[in-house]
Amino acid sequence: MDPDPKKSKFLPSNLLNSNGSSHPQSLFPDEVLEKVLSLIDSHKDRNSVSLVCKDWYNAERWTRSNLFIGNCYSVSPEIVARRFPKIKSVRLKGKPRFSDFDMLPRDWGANVHSWLVMFAKAYPFLEELRLKRMTVSDQSMELLAKSFPHFRALSLSSCDGFTDDGLKAITTHCGNLTELDIRDSVTVDVGGGWLSCFPEDFSSLEILNFSSLNSEVSFEALEKLVSRCRSLRVLKVNESITLDQLQRLLVHAPLLTELGTGSFLQELTPRQYEDIESAFGNSKNLQVLSGLWDATSFYLPVLYGACSGLTFLNLSDAVLQSGELAKLLAHCPNLRRLWVIDTVEDKGLEAVGSSCPLLEELRVFPVDPYDLDHRHGVSEMGFLAVSRGCRKLRYVLYFCRRMTNAAVVTIVQNCPDFTHFRLCIMNPRQPDYLTNETMDEAFGAVAKTCTKLRRLSVSGLLTDTTFEYIGKYAKNLETLSVAFAGSSDRGMQCVLEGCPKLRKLEIRDCPFGNAALLSGLKKYEMMRSLWMSSCNLTMKGCRLLAREMPRLNVEVIKDKGSDEIQADKVYVYRSVAGPRQDAPPVVLTL
Amino acid sequence: MSPPLLGVEGQSQCNVSLMASSASADRVAKNGLGLKERNYLGLSDCSSVDSSAVSSVPEEKKSNLNLKATELRLGLPGSQSPERESDFTLLGPSKLDEKQLFPLIPSKDGICLLSQKTVVSGNKRGFSDTVDGFSESKSTVFNDGSWMFNPASSDSGQTKLAGNAGINVMLSNRSSGTQPSVKTEVPGNTSKECSNKMNGSNTNSAPASKAQVVGWPPIRSFRKNSLAPTSKNNDEVDGKPGPGALFVKVSMDGAPYLRKVDLRTYSTYQELSSALEKMFSCFTLGQCGPQGAPSRETLSESKLRDLLHGSEYVLTYEDKDGDWMLVGDVPWEMFIDSCKRLKIMKGSDAIGLEC
Numbered sequence: 001m002d003p004d005p006k007k008s009k010f011l012p013s014n015l016l017n018s019n020g021s022s023h024p025q026s027l028f029p030d031e032v033l034e035k036v037l038s039l040i041d042s043h044k045d046r047n048s049v050s051l052v053c054k055d056w057y058n059a060e061r062w063t064r065s066n067l068f069i070g071n072c073y074s075v076s077p078e079i080v081a082r083r084f085p086k087i088k089s090v091r092l093k094g095k096p097r098f099s100d101f102d103m104l105p106r107d108w109g110a111n112v113h114s115w116l117v118m119f120a121k122a123y124p125f126l127e128e129l130r131l132k133r134m135t136v137s138d139q140s141m142e143l144l145a146k147s148f149p150h151f152r153a154l155s156l157s158s159c160d161g162f163t164d165d166g167l168k169a170i171t172t173h174c175g176n177l178t179e180l181d182i183r184d185s186v187t188v189d190v191g192g193g194w195l196s197c198f199p200e201d202f203s204s205l206e207i208l209n210f211s212s213l214n215s216e217v218s219f220e221a222l223e224k225l226v227s228r229c230r231s232l233r234v235l236k237v238n239e240s241i242t243l244d245q246l247q248r249l250l251v252h253a254p255l256l257t258e259l260g261t262g263s264f265l266q267e268l269t270p271r272q273y274e275d276i277e278s279a280f281g282n283s284k285n286l287q288v289l290s291g292l293w294d295a296t297s298f299y300l301p302v303l304y305g306a307c308s309g310l311t312f313l314n315l316s317d318a319v320l321q322s323g324e325l326a327k328l329l330a331h332c333p334n335l336r337r338l339w340v341i342d343t344v345e346d347k348g349l350e351a352v353g354s355s356c357p358l359l360e361e362l363r364v365f366p367v368d369p370y371d372l373d374h375r376h377g378v379s380e381m382g383f384l385a386v387s388r389g390c391r392k393l394r395y396v397l398y399f400c401r402r403m404t405n406a407a408v409v410t411i412v413q414n415c416p417d418f419t420h421f422r423l424c425i426m427n428p429r430q431p432d433y434l435t436n437e438t439m440d441e442a443f444g445a446v447a448k449t450c451t452k453l454r455r456l457s458v459s460g461l462l463t464d465t466t467f468e469y470i471g472k473y474a475k476n477l478e479t480l481s482v483a484f485a486g487s488s489d490r491g492m493q494c495v496l497e498g499c500p501k502l503r504k505l506e507i508r509d510c511p512f513g514n515a516a517l518l519s520g521l522k523k524y525e526m527m528r529s530l531w532m533s534s535c536n537l538t539m540k541g542c543r544l545l546a547r548e549m550p551r552l553n554v555e556v557i558k559d560k561g562s563d564e565i566q567a568d569k570v571y572v573y574r575s576v577a578g579p580r581q582d583a584p585p586v587v588l589t590l
Numbered sequence: 591m592s593p594p595l596l597g598v599e600g601q602s603q604c605n606v607s608l609m610a611s612s613a614s615a616d617r618v619a620k621n622g623l624g625l626k627e628r629n630y631l632g633l634s635d636c637s638s639v640d641s642s643a644v645s646s647v648p649e650e651k652k653s654n655l656n657l658k659a660t661e662l663r664l665g666l667p668g669s670q671s672p673e674r675e676s677d678f679t680l681l682g683p684s685k686l687d688e689k690q691l692f693p694l695i696p697s698k699d700g701i702c703l704l705s706q707k708t709v710v711s712g713n714k715r716g717f718s719d720t721v722d723g724f725s726e727s728k729s730t731v732f733n734d735g736s737w738m739f740n741p742a743s744s745d746s747g748q749t750k751l752a753g754n755a756g757i758n759v760m761l762s763n764r765s766s767g768t769q770p771s772v773k774t775e776v777p778g779n780t781s782k783e784c785s786n787k788m789n790g791s792n793t794n795s796a797p798a799s800k801a802q803v804v805g806w807p808p809i810r811s812f813r814k815n816s817l818a819p820t821s822k823n824n825d826e827v828d829g830k831p832g833p834g835a836l837f838v839k840v841s842m843d844g845a846p847y848l849r850k851v852d853l854r855t856y857s858t859y860q861e862l863s864s865a866l867e868k869m870f871s872c873f874t875l876g877q878c879g880p881q882g883a884p885s886r887e888t889l890s891e892s893k894l895r896d897l898l899h900g901s902e903y904v905l906t907y908e909d910k911d912g913d914w915m916l917v918g919d920v921p922w923e924m925f926i927d928s929c930k931r932l933k934i935m936k937g938s939d940a941i942g943l944e945c
Contacts, residue, residue, distance in 0.1 A: 100810050101810070102805055103805045265839055426807045428803070509803070
């Protein structure tokens with residue numbers, strides 16, 4: 001960018017003023033501004049900076065190197081390339097969150113290819129790409145592998161569409177790769193050949209996560225890779241790696257800070273048991289531990305030596321009972337984040353409360369979401385026990401089969417600092433099981449007491465009262481998920497009118513209709529997106545919304561067998577790119 | 591539109607109690623037959639075991655099947671049931687009198703040639719005939735031939751994949767065989783969702799009357815079915831979750847790799863046994879599966895019989911407490927509730943398991 005000849009960093013301010021310009025900007029030469037702005041990382045701050053004035057907008061766009069796009073359809077690749085010339089790292093998110101629960105058609109969209117084509121032209125120095133809920137084809141991966149000589153980090157979270165071939169392209173051609181992180185992959189049966197395609201002299205890997213890929217990999221190749229990559233600090237293998245194989249990997253990588261084990265399903269000789277135990281004992285730097293498939297009480301103790309420094313323990317793949325968990329947690333005093341399966345039951349959660357005073361995040365997943373075996377899972381008692389012992393709790397995801405208002409009120413009194421409160425009472429519309437009342441008071445207490453609340457998921461039997469509370473008190477709320485709740489349009493209206501920072505609203509199976517939808521006309525442009533499915537919306541209402549707000553994309557997905565009038569699934573989002581061109585036939589853009 | 595508060599709750603209670611009483615009735619039917627002579631040693635000579643077992647069992651088909659499910663034997667119990675005999679008549683009754691030891695039955699070669707249909711439906715017939723009362727709907731479900739997918743799944747290299755296909759088909763049949771008391775949680779929209787999606791309703795052997803709704807509870811598909819460690823393949827089948835799959839790993843001494851079976855696709859030990867036999871036959875007969883196991887010479891039939899007589903293999907399982915138990919002691923329901931994984935041990939290794 002050519003510096004304005006009038007402005008020089010050595011020119012004192014009074015001389016500038018003598019030109020008749022009283023613009024405060026003239027006090028601040030461009031180079032200095034750019035230097036300062038290049039230190040700002042937060043994209044929210046950068047967005048604010050760019051709104052100050054035209055010069056600041058320009059300075060900001062030239063200095064932005066990290067690109068974050070929360071909804072890939074809100075802007076087009078061309079617009080992005082025009083505005084930001086110097087991007088080195090990109091974070092892109094695609095499908096709405098409900099795609100995780102199979103609510104979108106397979107070919108809904110969010111294909112990264114058009115973005116990659118643009119990146120290849122505009123950002124040849126691209127180093128990092130992080131995608132969430134996007135479709136990545138093998139062709140895209142090849143393009144990625146061959147277009148960016150400085151490419152270092154690829155992170156795919158909940159992505160699909162690729163196979164072994166795509167990954168092979170990455171591992172073969174990206175000679176400077178430091179990070180390959182594949183999480184929660186939706187793609188089935190990605191082969192394991194990619195791991196063997198790293199070149200013989202390749203040694204730059206620092207982060208490797210293939211825990212969600214099913215297929216076996218060549219252990220020989222993996223062992224060689226791990227022993228070559230001296231900077232490896234994150235290693236998360238998949239279930240195909242056995243315990244004694246893991247032991248050999250650990251020996252090569254004592255500096256690991258994050259480890260995802262393979263399967264614990266193996267019969268070890270006493271010698272092997274000792275070896276793996278000492279390997280864990282030597283892993284003094286471990287902060288994060290996950291994997292642990294098929295961990296049983298016999299083999300869990302091998303972990304104890306590595307637990308003292310653990311801050312995040314992810315047991316969401318390990319079906320443990322309460323006793324096993326209690327024994328394990330006794331070795332983990334520094335735990336800040338814990339994910340468990342509800343087979344540990346309330347008793348296990350009591351152990352959490354007593355062993356983990358520093359806990360900030362707890363997620364409890366159900367082993368049996370459909371209640372086929374009537375396993376008990378966890379209840380309000382477990383949650384209460386955790387809240388009593390872990391006063392610093394700020395993030396909770398809790399799947400349970402029964403809850404009471406009184407318990408939730410007490411819980412948020414114990415832990416008022418919640419930022420994320422996601423309570424899922426698994427039977428839709430279930431009332432307080434002791435009093436048979438609605439759960440309105442529970443979530444009212446959450447909204448009232450937790451002033452820092454940013455994310456809320458509600459469940460149980462709820463009337464509009466809940467939403468009145470939310471609209472009235474939850475002033476920092478950014479994400480709200482609602483299912484099987486509410487009594488009338490008023491509920492949704494309260495939220496739309498009352499929550500100034502609302503960005504994402506996802507609703508399913510609620511009695512909200514066109515009036516509710518249209519009450520948020522002005523609001524939706526300030527939000528990232530709105531999802532409503534199985535509510536009382538009609539095509540007429542959606543068309544009206546689309547007509548009134550041309551800068552919103554209103555997309556309707558019709559279910560099979562539904563009539564002309566109903567709008568089964570509605571996805572509304574702001575966009576400067578206009579309606580998207582790649583929607584499959586089942587998605588109607590109004 | 592306010593949800594019917596009491597109505598929903600009341601209904602659920604009614605349904606639950608209906609299911610509960612039916613379940614207990616079922617259990618009574620299975621076990622309420624008094625004490626029978628059992629052979630607990632398991633190591634005794636094959637033929638004597640068989641004869642004593644056969645003679646001590648009363649003639650009613652119902653009790654026959656159920657008792658055999660709980661008899662302690664060296665091989666898999668239930669392999670002597672009359673229903674099974676009828677299936678394999680073409681293979682010669684004499685062979686069936688021999689101890690039916692896992693993984694081989696004398697008709698091993700024959701089984702591979704048999705159409706899966708015959709085998710499977712034969713088993714189903716036997717099962718459904720013996721279960722009465724509320725399980726009638728269950729029997730219609732099972733007789734729909736949805737089980738045909740199971741043998742396919744055990745033969746193919748894509749165990750997980752086809753296993754889920756089996757589940758899904760089962761589910762669709764279950765939804766058609768749904769008891770009238772199924773409660774739907776979502777007014778207005780449920781019928782659409784239930785009929786269009788193949789979630790099926792919750793009519794599993796465990797009584798649950800709630801209809802399943804797409805995407806609820808909001809669990810990622812790879813987290814489902816954590817009971818048995820694998821669930822990442824649920825997306826493959828219509829992108830719908832497969833509730834109730836209970837995959838456990840099956841290892842066999844000497845086999846180069848393990849397999850997985852879905853215990854919920856079987857309802858008796860005998861079904862499990864035959865499925866496992868098929869799955870692991872390639873290791874004993876030297877047949878290669880599509881998995882590319884190294885081929886060995888095909889054993890001759892006489893060698894097969896020798897293997898049988900030698901009580902070569904024993905099926906064991908690891909229960910929730912981590913103990914290794916002999917398969918067949920407890921009723922089927924209890925077994926699948928506590929079984930974490932299966933192991934086919936060589937008979938000599940299994941000596942320590944006798945009580």
